[in-house]
Amino acid sequence: MLFKNITVIHADGTRLDNMTVGVGDGRFTYIGRDVPEGEWREIIDGSQKLIMPGFVNAHTHVPMTLMRGYGDDMPLERWLFDRIFPFEDKLDGNAVYWGSLLGIAEMLACGTTSFSDMYYFCESIIKAVTQSGIKANIGRGISCFDHTKSFRDLPAYNELTHLIGSFQGAADGRVLVDVAPHSEYTTRPDILSDIAEFAAEHKARIQVHLSETQKEQLESTGRHGKTPASVMLDSGILELPVTAAHCVWITDLDMELLAEKKVTVAHCPQSNLKLGSGIARIAKMRQSGIRVALGTDSAASNNNLDMFQEVKTAALLAKGVSHDPCEMPAGEALYMATRAGALSQGRHDCGDIIQGNRADFVILNTRRPGIAPCHNPLSNLIYAAGAGDVEMTVVDGRILYRNGAFTTLDIERIIYEVDRCVKALV
Numbered sequence: 001m002l003f004k005n006i007t008v009i010h011a012d013g014t015r016l017d018n019m020t021v022g023v024g025d026g027r028f029t030y031i032g033r034d035v036p037e038g039e040w041r042e043i044i045d046g047s048q049k050l051i052m053p054g055f056v057n058a059h060t061h062v063p064m065t066l067m068r069g070y071g072d073d074m075p076l077e078r079w080l081f082d083r084i085f086p087f088e089d090k091l092d093g094n095a096v097y098w099g100s101l102l103g104i105a106e107m108l109a110c111g112t113t114s115f116s117d118m119y120y121f122c123e124s125i126i127k128a129v130t131q132s133g134i135k136a137n138i139g140r141g142i143s144c145f146d147h148t149k150s151f152r153d154l155p156a157y158n159e160l161t162h163l164i165g166s167f168q169g170a171a172d173g174r175v176l177v178d179v180a181p182h183s184e185y186t187t188r189p190d191i192l193s194d195i196a197e198f199a200a201e202h203k204a205r206i207q208v209h210l211s212e213t214q215k216e217q218l219e220s221t222g223r224h225g226k227t228p229a230s231v232m233l234d235s236g237i238l239e240l241p242v243t244a245a246h247c248v249w250i251t252d253l254d255m256e257l258l259a260e261k262k263v264t265v266a267h268c269p270q271s272n273l274k275l276g277s278g279i280a281r282i283a284k285m286r287q288s289g290i291r292v293a294l295g296t297d298s299a300a301s302n303n304n305l306d307m308f309q310e311v312k313t314a315a316l317l318a319k320g321v322s323h324d325p326c327e328m329p330a331g332e333a334l335y336m337a338t339r340a341g342a343l344s345q346g347r348h349d350c351g352d353i354i355q356g357n358r359a360d361f362v363i364l365n366t367r368r369p370g371i372a373p374c375h376n377p378l379s380n381l382i383y384a385a386g387a388g389d390v391e392m393t394v395v396d397g398r399i400l401y402r403n404g405a406f407t408t409l410d411i412e413r414i415i416y417e418v419d420r421c422v423k424a425l426v
């Protein structure tokens with residue numbers, strides 16, 4: 001594939017006009033002003049279009065599209081215990097598979113090329129990822145409420161051993177398996193230590209929820225005399241590459257700790273707002289040297305997986321809480337939503353339009369009503385664009401979504417099957 005006369009927006013917001021971008025064997029093979037030699041299967045006129053890195057959704061639970069709109073405007077505890085947990089008790093691999101495909105379809109249509117997930121029935125999610133062509137770090141969630149059990153007694157231990165053995169790096173590296181202790185409040189410190197040892201032994205990355213609510217922060221201090229971040233430190237979890245979702249209530253000391261241990265924070269502003277959890281202090285985090293990525297969290301608490309909405313919310317919140325319109329400029333917001341997420345997944349050759357990188361990208365049409373005229377393509381991308389402006393979503397050089405149609409997914413069938421699963425579950 002060769003794009004001519006296209007505007008390139010890099011992950012940091014840098015813009016280059018009238019560029020030629022060549023894609024072959026899953027990677028960017030050429031980015032420059034000339035037209036390179038070679039046979040091209042398709043040459044696309046890129047005038048009036050932008051090419052940008054695909055969004056990386058750094059924190060979600062993709063099968064929870066099944067629970068979209070199933071419980072809203074409720075206190076967090078009631079939402080979890082009256083709605084989400086009873087629903088999840090009845091889930092099976094089939095429902096998780098169809099729910100995952102629905103979420104993946106939604107993400108592709110919104111320009112997301114990779115996501116980090118934490119859930120269970122992971123083999124069904126991996127099947128959906130593999131079939132769709134998207135890429136994902138699949139974290140097997142681990143929690144334990146039984147005081148007599150150790151990590152090795154849990155179903156998660158056997159499942160993780162199997163997943164890592166069978167799927168680590170599967171689908172040409174598109175699938176990575178992460179280890180995902182759910183949170184401080186659902187896992188004992190001794191189990192966290194065993195998890196840290198297990199992840200180190202298997203060279204796996206960690207996904208965890210951290211300090212999402214004030215209650216969690218206070219209860220951890222009551223239980224252990226320390227914050228969730230300190231619990232993670234003392235159990236050895238922070239010695240591994242960690243993506244910590246939320247971090248709304250972390251203290252200044254926690255921030256120093258996370259910066260020192262090179263933890264990535266997955267900022268999920270819409271979910272935090274909708275659940276009334278608060279607003280993460282990402283300006284201060286970034287000043288402390290913490291890498292901040294962006295996630296939607298699940299469709300049960302967001303209620304969509306749209307990174308255009310998420311990145312705009314993140315940028316506006318940063319300006320609003322600091323009373324400073326210069327805070328979180330568009331380029332920094334884009335970096336958070338793309339390259340920072342790819343790095344948090346351990347995918348160093350993803351998340352930016354650079355020669356040699358994996359060709360994960362989105363083409364936006366700038367001649368749509370919501371984003372014309374184009375004084376500043378980057379501003380339009382962050383503050384004006386939406387899923388409707390996505391013309392093409394490409395992962396590893398393969399077109400997965402083009403002009404409203406999916407190339408690998410039968411969306412009618414997916415919605416039909418999701419409806420069937422949901423009817424059986426509710």
Ligand SMILES: [Zn+2]
Binds near residue numbers: 060
């Ligand atoms: Zn979450």
